[in-house]
Amino acid sequence: MTTRVKLYTGFIRFWHWTQAALIFGLLFTGFAIYGIHHLMPFGTALEVHLALAWLLIGLWAFAIFWHVTTGQWRQYLPTTRGLLPMVLYYAYGIFSGEPKPFTVTPAARHNPLQRLAYLGFKLLIAPALWVSGLLLMFVGAWKTSLLGDWLQPDWVAAAHLAAAYALVVFLIGHVYMAATTGTPWNAYLKAMLTGYQEVKDSNGKPG
Amino acid sequence: MGLIGILLGLTLLIVLAYRSPEQNTPAAAATLVAVLFAATTAAQALAAEGGADRSPPRSGASTADHSKFPSLQGPFSSGPEVTAACLRCHTEGAKQIHDSIHWTWEYAHPRTGQQLGKRHVINNYCGSVATNYARCSSCHVGFGWDDADFDFGDENSVDCLACHDTTGDYTKSPTGAGHPTEATVADLARIAQHVGKSTRASCGSCHFYGGGGDGVKHGDLDSSLIQPPKTLDVHMAADSLDFSCSTCHEFIAHRQQGSRYLVKTDAQGRIAIPGRDSERPACESCHGRAPHASGIGDTLNQHVERIACQTCHIPSFSRGGVPTMLWWDWSEAGHLDADGKPFKLEENGRVVYNSAKGALRWGEDLIPEYRWFNGTVRYTLVGDAIDPETVVALNHLDGGPDDPAARIWPFKVMQGVQPYDVEHKTLVVKHLFGDTDAAFWKGFDRDAAIRAGMEGAMQAGESPVAYSGSHDFVRTEMFWSLNHMVAPANQSLDCADCHSPEGRMDGLTGVYLPGRDSHPQVDRIGGLVIAATLLGVLLHGLGRFLMARRARART
Secondary structure, eight states, X not given: OEEEEEOSOHHHHXXXXXXXXXXXXXXXXXXXXXXXXOSSOHHHHHHHHHHHHHHHHHHHHHHHHHHHHHSGGGGGOOOOTTHHHHHHXXXXXXXXXXXXXXXXXXXXXXXXXXXHHHXXXXXXXXXXHHHHHHHHHTHHHHTTSHHHHHOOHHHHHHHHHHHHHHHHHXXXXXXXXXXXXXXXXXXXXXXXXXXXXXXXXXXXXXO | OHHHHHHHHHHHHHHHHHSOGGGOOHHHHHHHHHHHHHHHHHHHHHHHHHHHTSOOOOTTOXXXXXXXXXXXXXXXXXXXXXXXXXXXXXXXXXXXXXXXHHHHOOEEOTTTOOEESTTTOOOSSSOOSTTOHHHHGGGSSBSOOOSTTOOTTOGGGBOSHHXXXXXXXXXXXXXXXXXXXXXXXXXXXXXHHTBOSOOHHHHHHHHTSTTXXXXXXXXXXXXXXXXXXXTTOTTTOTTTTOOOHHHHSOEETTEESOOSSBOOOSOOOOOOOTTSOOOTTXXXXXXXXXXXXXXXXXXXXXXXXXXXXXXXXXXXXSOSSOOEEEEEEGGGTTOBOTTSOBOEEEETTEEEEETTTEEEEEESSBOOEEEEEOSBEEXXXXXXXXXXXXXXXXXXXXXXXXXXXXEEEEEEEEEEEXXXXXXXXXXXXXXXXXXXXXXXXXXXXXXXXXXXXXXXXXXXXXXXXXXXXXXXXXXXXXXEEOOXXXXXXXXXXXXXXXXXXXXXXXTOOSSOOBTTBOOHHHHHHHHHHHHHHHHHHHHHHHHHHHHHHHHHHHO
């Protein structure tokens, strides 16, 4: 038996998909600036990159406010309970069609592995991108100051690039996991679009 | 008719003024508006009437008509006679000139202490002024500088017409020590009666022809700037701003703003205002330090900090149709034809060989070279030791990426091969122009020319030593900062001209340039991790797919 549970509120979906679009835009324009591809002229890419960055900063400001005021930030608290079964599931059980050792509820939308991955994104990758990105944006303001004496602009650029590569790694894993490992395979993707997911009520109590 | 209108308006105003003050009603206000309207219309009509019988005001219109001056009626038999006439009214003119670099050809560099100026520096075109005075001084604002003993204190030797001729007919003899040609002498009275402010053409009569011909020396100064299209020079084009040279190179007491020896690279963006120190001719004097629309990141204005305006706004030089010289090899000079006569070879209308000069190369519409530059230029002077194993920089640009006053500037780099003294390891002065066979252009004897050149240079105090008797040739280069031929904004450089590998900033170190510079180690590690992740995901997905198919097949 399954129950149709509302997992993702309108705000979560808006936040997720806007963020996704902005991040893909930033990656595309960022790699154009760096010169990995030449599908967009340098000047245009830079302007768009900056515009998208400010939009994402704005979105994040809203999202952080939302997380704090709603207590949703607890969704990302790491836990070791049930972590090992999750790892074993993805490493082994998933191949033989075993049920996932985690039942999603609106109060705990993320399995322990997800929590770690998203927390890593929020606490490591994203801040690295923001700090290095803002430093690059305002390089003229600090290059001749005390900070400029020990921080080189090219190091900041290298950090920004490294964080961007880490973001790509995260995205590959995230897209694969989120878009293909549901039951049926596209269930999670559907849930993030509609907000609703069919949740097995084998343990009897949803939420 | 306009006058009637104004009188009518005034009458109404007076009538209005005599009404009692309490009656300050809307009606009164309406009357006032009507009166003002009438007065304005009348004034405009008056102005239009007046315009019909007056010639339109000309910028710089003078209150003096020099053709009416008795002292300029002539006839004049020489340049100094004209000057004497000028000085009768312009009593301080010659004294001011005597104090200017156009007269002294000397510049004591305030930062390096070097004694510079045309009289002292050596270049890789003809070389030096010493012992070649009568030829070089055809571009001196004076008459009669034909040897080292020229009297720099003589007021009548100042050449007023060189700069103030407006007829275009004043021509100094190329070999006459600054004196005008015979044809010009015959016409001096008319020319003197038509003096005026300097123009692009009068400044250009010398500055466009440096190095021995049109456009030879600078690359951003040639005769194409006399009537330039807007695409060539946005400031000087007649259909644009129509600037003369002195619009930016402002003259105060006959001393101009702007120096090639100490370039204003860090002007603080103050517009020239009477009574204030002038910052001209820096671009920032008029355009300020933030001339671009800020856009999202104010990216372009951030460039101002480290990049000279000229770098992006002079996309190429010598683009007015006049080639500039890029290479001058003196070691090839002196070859004579079968009859023992000097000869010239031309390619595409350009002299590529001249017995008097050597092998020459030219270019047009050229991409500048870019260097860090803080405005100070140091010269390798005749007495300075050189390393003949290297390419000797005849001038050195101060500043680097760590110098906050330095910015990236565009340059024409003139290259060449010129003689040096093998014993003393110094550059040498060549005696090129003169009446005796010691002059290279007469005798074509290299040794004799260097001996005479160094002898003269020593007498003039330009060289501490005479010629040792043995010379060889050394590669030299010289940097000429580019400041003119500023293109319209839509023709300035595109981001990718510099922000790309092998772009214009290729080889310029000390600055991180997005789009040009990469981080190979980050790329390698990042690429590996991304590839591993992709592979892992693919294998994981494939595994699931195959297992699921097998499971389905079993049931």
